[in-house]
Amino acid sequence: MPVKDYIRERFFPHLWCPGCGHGIVMNALIRAIEALGLSKNEIVMVSGIGCSSRISGYLDFHTLHTIHGRALAFATGVKMGLPELNIIVPMGDGDALAIGGNHFIHAARRNIEMTAIIMNNRIYGMTGGQYSPLSGYGTLATTAPYMNIDHAFDVVQLSIAAGATFVARTTTYHVQQMTDCFKKAILHEGFSVVEVLSQCPTYFGRKNKMGSAADMMAFYRDHTTPIGSKKKKENPDLIERGIFVQKDLPEYCRAYDTVIERAKGKGQKG
Amino acid sequence: MKDNIKFVQGNEACVEGALYAGLDFFAGYPITPSTEIAEHLSYRLPQSGGKFIQMEDEIASMCAIIGASLTGHKVMTATSGPGFSLMQEALGYAIMTEIPCVIVDVQRGGPSTGLPTSVSQGDVNQARWGAHGDHAVIALTASNHQDIFAITVEAFNLAETYRTPVILLFDEVTGHMRERLVVPEEGEIPLVGRLRTSVPEGVDYHPYLPREDGRLPMSDFGGVHRYNVTGLFHDMWGFPSNNPGVVQGLLRHLMDKINNNAHQIARYNEYFVEDAQVLLISYGSAARSALHVVQNRRPRGERVGLLELQTLWPFPVDLVRERCRAPEIVMVVEMNMGQVLQAVKLGVDDPEKVFLANRIDGSLITPTDIRNILRVIQGKGV
Known part of the structure; x- marks a missing residue:
């Protein structure tokens, strides 16, 4: 099925800024669903509030x-109500891990089958650039004009500790890997988490002098590495990408x- | 003893009523004095293939029942004041998105943690105005177990009829007190099922386009019609809109579908109202004491009557205005600082004859309390 058949054109143009990574995530997600051959009627997309959450519409x-x-x-109510449905939950970093942090760890703990996609742009975009729990120490934001002193979560470590049975991380630069992660996450029988590093050139990028959207994606290319790579041993600051956990539990x-x-x-x- | 005669707590009467109405999904979080509802449902629901889940908090509970309702289930959650506070945002979402669901608030003393194990009726206005923005709600109550059963069934029926959340405002006394309950036979109380669309696959289905009678047929998630549900103002397809006409139209629809049917939603009991010189207006466990006063004073020739409200919101203003016309004294009996009193005073022709008989100390208001306050109002002294 062509990609455009998964899209509600009535909704367009979308509200994302030029250069935003979220459109890349949506594209990769559609391609994953297309590759899996899932019927549109058996997919429920549940989202919260924020730039990323608009994917559902x-x-x-x-x-x-x-x-x-x-x-x-x-999503937990939808899934329990009709377990044969495939549930996909796109969330931003603030949505998933600040206001929604408690629901996140408990959904992971229950191992209820659904795919949580955390589009991590390290900022609250829709409200105009405030720091999130993923911004990290030393970053700048409209609510951290001098310097952010909040430490960031490690989404992968948090997900594993909370009991998620599928945990992956990728970036908007690595679209093939992203599609592959989504496919495996959707097929996984349990709670799956895919963290996608997704650039926000408008707020995080501008505030922190990260350059253009392309510069930010180049940053993902240069500062990430496959899990357990030789490069990681040489440079522990590199962020690992790939599937960290994939296990069977009830x-x-x-x-x-x-x-x-x-x-x-x-x-x-x- | 027949199987259908039970000696139970009010919370169990609520459970029985909910199951009778077809409840098959419950999400909740433990809180006194409502916990027995969750406990009993965790036992009963799976016996008939229904589902129970204990969520991580009341916010999640409210969200989960909305999700399950969209897959076609009859859903409920139960809580008390602090949990009810947490539910307000999602309750507003259910109002905006027109999702049938039932929320039980077994009231205890507040504000804050307040009096967890004591009675109060302090959440009446929270039920009305707890969620932000203009909206209309249905809130029901009852004073005895037979009525708790029936009004719970009614809550599910109204939720389906009007596609809206319905709040059941019980209280600690009725919730924990034990008395007789006769469970009606199947079919004795009519049930309203989910109204589903007859629009076939491939034809445009409008989830938010009311029929001529004002009702909106639904389509279950997972079915052939894919549509969007959002808490943003939305058009008939469920797509977000800030078009002033769409915004005004939706808000009016949400208010009108309930407020214009206030007379049909009004449930109440009347005792010796016809010739009453003193009219007591009460509800919930306070109405038990008020009824006792009426039954006690009538044989002594005192023309006291009781209007027991079961529908608190939308406030049955026409009924109250009419019943308050003849009596010389109207006394609202409730366990708060006058929350229904305000609504009565706003509705009647001469508010100066409306008085409050209340208790706010965590104790059930007694017939003696009511009688003494009435004597003071009548200038007879205590």
């Missing part, structure tokens, strides 16, 4: 554009089927 799936930080909680909705079986047995005994 642009795509022709069942789409639920909710409130800030709570997308995974809504999925939440399937486990609940066991609860139903037990309850029915008990119910019959009176």
